[in-house]
Amino acid sequence: MANIRIPDILTDLSHVGAAGLPKGGSPVVMQELEICRQWGFRINEENERIYLQFDEDQIVPYWIQRETPDLAWDGLRVNGFLRIDSTNREALAQARLGVPSGTLICAEEQTAGRGRGDRIWFSPAKSGLYFSLVVRPGQSTRFWPLLTHVASIAMVRTLQDLVDTKVISQPLDIDIKWPNDVLISGKKCAGILLETITEGNNAAVVVGVGINVHPDSVAPEMAGDAICIDEPAGIFIPRRKILVGFLKHFQTVYISFENGKSGEVLENWKRCSTMWEGAQILIEKGGQSRSAVTCGLDENGALLVQTEDGSRETILAGDVRIKRFPV
Secondary structure, three states, X not given: OOOEEOOHXXXXXXXXXXXXXXXXXXXXXXXHHHHHHHOOOOEEEEOOEEEEOOOOOOOOHXXXXXXXXXXXXXXXXXXXXXXXXXXXXXXXXXXXOOOOOOEEEEEEEEOOOEOHHXXXXXXXXXXXXXXXXXXXXXXOHHHOOHHHHHHHHHHHHHHHHHHHOOOOOOOOOEEEEOOOEEEEOOEEEEEEEEEEEEEOOEEEEEEEEEEEOOHHHOOHHHOOOEOOOHHHHOOOOOHHHHHHHHHHHHHHHHHHHHOOOHHHHHHHHHHHOOOOEEEEEEEEEOOEEEEEEEEEEOOOOOEEEEEOOOOEXXXXXXXXXXXXXXX
């Protein structure tokens, strides 16, 4: 399927707000309005004018830019798609063209969303958040893996904000599974995929994030291992509220990262995770599985473990699962 960008008319309507635009227009404009309606954008007509009804769930680039504070970059630049193969793929392509730090690619739907290890990230329309952020770190490339930790801290803080501000009325059991999964009640609600380019003087990191928000965002076959945020919240949580919260918290932690405070980033990550020390895990790699116990993180965020024979190892990559015991 071809990628579909956010139609220009949607951007125009979001800019003019309550003033609306005159009804009518070229065939192209009328076609774009119909596309917007088909994708669920709330287009109203009144007194010969057209309006985009404000909605906190809708992924409208101008609203995202307006609502997100600029803390770590000069200004958020949002490239919105209705449908895209992969936001990470598009972000990498744009990074190669030189887009600045703080460039966001977001989409209502992905047709080839990716997780770690070439896994597919289920990305149905209007039910989850699928976005990729381009950043250009000033830190040495050896510290870049810490940006996975930066993103997971931001996600935890975003979820906790929803509880603290009473958007969600009950506590959430939030955790981080090393290296890139955010869990609620032991089930995955968000994943992070870090990809990089270092081509001459053009160096960038793409931080890809997928978040299960509404029930349809969880594939039926993943119901035992994944969860959407609406389920434990007990209410409908607007997607853009989560996205803007994430972008705010990401910048806050990213500033610490850029200031060379990697130790501070790691300490914050540890406060968000129960698995970095003393957790019994399974390390799966190359079709084989072996048991270990976690015993810390190194300065780059790699997982330190003690294996069954008592030796210590540093895990840089591979799948790590919490060891489940029969009840």
